[in-house]
Amino acid sequence: AQKVTQTQTSISVMEKTTVTMDCVYETQDSSYFLFWYKQTASGEIVFLIRQDSYKKENATVGHYSLNFQKPKSSIGLIITATQIEDSAVYFCAMRGAGGADRLTFGKGTQLIIQP
Amino acid sequence: GGIITQTPKFLIGQEGQKLTLKCQQNFNHDTMYWYRQDSGKGLRLIYYSITENDLQKGDLSEGYDASREKKSSFSLTVTSAQKNEMAVFLCASSPGSSAETLYFGSGTRLTVL
Numbered sequence: 001a002q003k004v005t006q007t008q009t010s011i012s013v014m015e016k017t018t019v020t021m022d023c024v025y026e027t028q029d030s031s032y033f034l035f036w037y038k039q040t041a042s043g044e045i046v047f048l049i050r051q052d053s054y055k056k057e058n059a060t061v062g063h064y065s066l067n068f069q070k071p072k073s074s075i076g077l078i079i080t081a082t083q084i085e086d087s088a089v090y091f092c093a094m095r096g097a098g099g100a101d102r103l104t105f106g107k108g109t110q111l112i113i114q115p
Numbered sequence: 116g117g118i119i120t121q122t123p124k125f126l127i128g129q130e131g132q133k134l135t136l137k138c139q140q141n142f143n144h145d146t147m148y149w150y151r152q153d154s155g156k157g158l159r160l161i162y163y164s165i166t167e168n169d170l171q172k173g174d175l176s177e178g179y180d181a182s183r184e185k186k187s188s189f190s191l192t193v194t195s196a197q198k199n200e201m202a203v204f205l206c207a208s209s210p211g212s213s214a215e216t217l218y219f220g221s222g223t224r225l226t227v228l
Contacts (some may be wrong), residue, residue: 102158103148
């Protein structure tokens with residue numbers, strides 16, 4: 001069974017700084033996909049970025065990047081130059097590569113950006 | 116682009132009542148999901164469906180039924196509403212590949228009186 005753990009319940013940082021959110025996972029699959037999602041105050045959930053387990057390069061999209069440490073089963077989300085609108089709950093999720101399988105989510109980290 | 120529409124946005128029922136939540140997607144995605152989100156918690160999978168008329172149980176399927184009669188729609192029934200299952204129910208869809216992300220609806224908030 002897959003398991004995703006986010007130990008940081010809430011993080012508060014100043015605007016324009018860099019923040020890292022942690023995520024560790026457990027899986028028996030040799031190939032898998034890791035995702036980060038953002039849930040805004042309105043409840044909307046949007047996809048941010050994905051890491052494929054077979055890729056060594058860390059994924060980057062805009063001011064989001066990932067710190068993928070496969071030996072540690074860790075996939076951290078890094079947000080640089082944070083903005084007020086980055087305040088949200090961030091979920092880490094994973095899915096095995098064996099087909100259209102379930103996506104397993106962590107419990108989320110609330111990020112608060114202070115002006 | 117496409118959209119996922121969940122109805123109703125707010126659902127109020129009595130304890131013991133049978134309640135149905137509906138979800139429609141126009142992405143033409145193969146796979147659809149129902150997740151439950153309790154306040155301050157993550158998303159837990161109730162049911163998913165990889166194609167029309169297919170149903171797969173998630174981690175939280177007890178007390179729920181699901182139906183996928185058309186590719187574009189996926190409904191969830193709470194068989195006997197309980198006060199401890201007040202939560203937001205999120206529908207999502209994705210293409211068939213594991214590499215593809217999920218697209219979420221805006222949710223149905225369930226209140227049980």
